[in-house]
Amino acid sequence: MNKYTEQFKLTAIKAYLVGSKGLRTVAQRFDIDVSLLRRWVSSYKLHGSISPRKRGQPYSASFKRNVVEYKRTHHLSLRQVAAHFGLGQSSQVGIWEQQYYSGDLESPTIAKRRKSVVMTKKPKPAVPEDKDDALKPREQLMA
Structure with a gap:
């Protein structure tokens, strides 16, 4: 939005x-x-x-490659290239540029989201019912 x-x-x-x-x-x-x-x-x-350009539109690897090569041949800034191609975020061009030079431009760039793990509450340790130390045996007191 x-x-x-x-x-x-x-x-x-x-x-x-x-x-x-x-x-x-x-x-x-x-x-x-x-x-x-x-x-x-x-x-x-x-x-x-x-x-x-419409929002949320997926870009092909060839389009990304063209954007990066256009930036390189015309010596433009990220902002200028984003404006030229009608991209919303100029930082996206920088990401594509990194992928282009590292050779990862062909692979999908969408990160898989991990499922959230529901943490269960751990049970509290059992508290002895005898709270009076005088009633406990000597071994239990020493422990």
Whole structure:
């Protein structure tokens, strides 16, 4: 679920593009992070919209490889490449880059979740009913 609506994002982007104020001023006015506004503006300039790709869409290994090779050949930052390809998270490009150089790009990257283990309560140790030490035998007292 998105934290910000499409209308809010468009309003913030247009306030930056139309106005003469900088990114920081517009971000403060809308109470958002500067890097978030920068990412929205970059994506909007490239694609004319905010989110060209659907959320939760799986990416093929060839697409990931193309993204990493595009970054390398054009000497772009993670943020620029993510904006160019319409990716939501620029950090995802960094993960793909690590996988590309380690040779793990072909293998599936989804980690299997472990089942939660239900912990049972341990029984309390049996407490002797005799609480008076005078009634206990000498061996039991020594132990």
